[in-house]
Amino acid sequence: MLEIRNLRKSFGGIEVTKNVSLSLAPGERRVVLGPNGAGKTTLFNLLAGELKPTSGEILLDGRPITHLSVSQRARAGLSRSYQKNNLFEDLTIRQNLQLAAAAGKGRTTSLLRDPLRDRELAAIVEEVAEQVSLSDMLDIDVRHASYGNRRQLEVGLALATRPRILLMDEPTSGVGPGMIKGFHHLLANLPRDLTIVIIEHDLDLAFDVSDRITVMNYGEVIFEGTPEETRGNHLVRDIYLGNWQADA
Amino acid sequence: MVMFQQTRTHTAVCLAILAALLLYAVMGGYFAREIVVEIAILAILAISLDIVAGYGGMVSLFHGAIMGAAAYGYGVLTVKFEMHPLPAAFLGVALAAIFGTLVGAIVANTAGIFYIMATLAFGQMAYTMVFQSRWLGGDDGLAGLPRFDFEAIGIDMNDPLAFALFAIVLVILVYLAAAGLLRSAFGRTLCGIHSNEARMRALGVSTWIPKMRALGTSSLLAGIAGILAAQHTQYISPELLHWTVSGEVLIVVILGGLGTLTGALVGAVAFVALKHGVGGYTDHWHIVVGIMLIAVVLAGGRGLFGQCHHLLRQRANRSANATGDGSKSHA
Numbered sequence: 001m002l003e004i005r006n007l008r009k010s011f012g013g014i015e016v017t018k019n020v021s022l023s024l025a026p027g028e029r030r031v032v033l034g035p036n037g038a039g040k041t042t043l044f045n046l047l048a049g050e051l052k053p054t055s056g057e058i059l060l061d062g063r064p065i066t067h068l069s070v071s072q073r074a075r076a077g078l079s080r081s082y083q084k085n086n087l088f089e090d091l092t093i094r095q096n097l098q099l100a101a102a103a104g105k106g107r108t109t110s111l112l113r114d115p116l117r118d119r120e121l122a123a124i125v126e127e128v129a130e131q132v133s134l135s136d137m138l139d140i141d142v143r144h145a146s147y148g149n150r151r152q153l154e155v156g157l158a159l160a161t162r163p164r165i166l167l168m169d170e171p172t173s174g175v176g177p178g179m180i181k182g183f184h185h186l187l188a189n190l191p192r193d194l195t196i197v198i199i200e201h202d203l204d205l206a207f208d209v210s211d212r213i214t215v216m217n218y219g220e221v222i223f224e225g226t227p228e229e230t231r232g233n234h235l236v237r238d239i240y241l242g243n244w245q246a247d248a
Numbered sequence: 249m250v251m252f253q254q255t256r257t258h259t260a261v262c263l264a265i266l267a268a269l270l271l272y273a274v275m276g277g278y279f280a281r282e283i284v285v286e287i288a289i290l291a292i293l294a295i296s297l298d299i300v301a302g303y304g305g306m307v308s309l310f311h312g313a314i315m316g317a318a319a320y321g322y323g324v325l326t327v328k329f330e331m332h333p334l335p336a337a338f339l340g341v342a343l344a345a346i347f348g349t350l351v352g353a354i355v356a357n358t359a360g361i362f363y364i365m366a367t368l369a370f371g372q373m374a375y376t377m378v379f380q381s382r383w384l385g386g387d388d389g390l391a392g393l394p395r396f397d398f399e400a401i402g403i404d405m406n407d408p409l410a411f412a413l414f415a416i417v418l419v420i421l422v423y424l425a426a427a428g429l430l431r432s433a434f435g436r437t438l439c440g441i442h443s444n445e446a447r448m449r450a451l452g453v454s455t456w457i458p459k460m461r462a463l464g465t466s467s468l469l470a471g472i473a474g475i476l477a478a479q480h481t482q483y484i485s486p487e488l489l490h491w492t493v494s495g496e497v498l499i500v501v502i503l504g505g506l507g508t509l510t511g512a513l514v515g516a517v518a519f520v521a522l523k524h525g526v527g528g529y530t531d532h533w534h535i536v537v538g539i540m541l542i543a544v545v546l547a548g549g550r551g552l553f554g555q556c557h558h559l560l561r562q563r564a565n566r567s568a569n570a571t572g573d574g575s576k577s578h579a
Binding site: 048069070074079086087088090100103104106107108109110112114116157161 | 447
């Protein structure tokens with residue numbers, strides 16, 4: 001479904017993505033692990049189109065999308081959430097989700113219909129709000145919402161466009177154990193045909209929700225395998241448990 | 249920035265202003281009717297600017313030039329080509345819309361101060377072009393522009409009262425068009441782009457087209473102000489296109505309340521009232537406008553209407569909390 005071939009990205013003389021190749025099957029849940037600075041977010045920026053690769057190719061359903069812009073890739077079904085909240089701060093949570101739902105449905109250009117009164121969009125907003133546990137807070141201004149709620153909305157925005165591939169950049173960063181549990185629940189209840197790539201630091205979550213795990217370090221993919229294989233892999237153990245040098 | 253909603257406060261203030269204008273035009277004499285038309289022209293221009301500046305976050309400094317383009321289009325077609333006023337007015341408005349769309353296509357990828365400067369540059373180019381063109385009358389301008397001819401339905405547009413009423417009708421139509429636009433999918437998208445353009449793109453909206461379209465649509469409405477201005481004095485000069493006209497409209501919108509739509513009406517009334525009220529005593533009436541502008545900006549930048557609306561909403565929230573509204577308390 002989504003394929004990355006020999007992707008490279010350099011900033012000046014520093015190569016931050018080194019010959020990364022990945023292949024995702026439809027409906028697959030892939031967790032990308034790796035220490036800070038491993039190039040995970042850069043990989044997402046390359047996938048979403050916010051950065052252009054120095055070389056290499058990205059294919060969606062077998063067709064190259066490397067030349068497409070951010071919005072074109074989103075319209076092709078690729079949706080992302082951000083590590084740092086990137087919301088419509090001065091609007092309400094409902095309006096945030098509504099904008100995303102309208103964008104997902106391509107209802108952004110009409111001069112007649114008010115999307116705030118569009119029942120089909122309202123249904124999507126209600127459903128996504130339910131999924132990310134924001135149903136009771138729809139009419140709160142985002143800037144007045146708690147950090148945890150904003151984190152939930154960050155994922156909600158990505159979901160409301162009804163993507164085929166969902167890229168989530170550390171969806172649980174900065175939230176407590178209660179919310180991580182809630183996030184487990186959210187993932188378990190998402191449709192099985194939705195392909196998901198998650199950057200995650202929480203190992204329990206990673207092992208629990210993923211079909212396959214990709215481990216990155218210094219811009220390279222150093223390991224790929226099932227959660228069981230990953231658990232037993234010494235490289236992964238070095239990075240996460242004890243070998244400080246790898247994290248430097 | 250708030251997404252547009254025609255609240256009861258909006259409607260009440262709009263109706264009050266329209267009633268006042270109507271009363272002033274009907275009861276007042278020639279001078280009053282002139283003032284009503286002056287307010288109407290400024291209000292239409294301010295509404296058109298509020299769409300891009302208030303809701304789209306794109307501060308344009310060439311709305312005077314857009315208005316001038318429509319006025320000159322109308323003037324040339326009626327005076328030089330002796331075209332009938334009605335089709336000439338449509339073509340004049342179309343010219344303004346095309347001008348705005350083309351500039352919009354070029355400046356859509358700039359933001360902030362660069363957007364202001366780019367639009368200023370295009371406006372001054374248009375001003376200079378008109379100023380230097382002998383054919384367009386240069387700095388002498390063009391005289392002898394006709395008004396619409398509604399004799400067939402028994403309306404004499406040369407009658408100051410009829411013309412003032414016509415101007416009020418245009419204000420109503422432009423306000424309704426702007427409100428409809430801001431409530432449409434396109435208007436909501438525009439607000440989303442204002443709030444967070446990068447996220448809109450990540451959601452799948454290519455932001456260049458709506459930004460261009462916003463300036464084009466705003467220019468269409470500004471063009472209507474241009475036609476009204478041209479027919480009002482039946483004379484046009486390059487001064488109409490000068491950047492100070494654009495600056496003045498921006499002041500009007502900020503004074504009334506940027507991003508409130510109704511504020512554009514309030515600002516236009518306040519500005520013209522100050523001009524003639526204070527202007528009767530001193531030539532330095534701009535000082536009073538300046539002091540008011542500073543006061544409005546220091547009070548939070550919400551503008552005359554925006555500030556009132558804000559205070560009313562706060563009071564409503566307080567009384568809702570005081571009566572122990574249970575449905576809200578758990579949030």
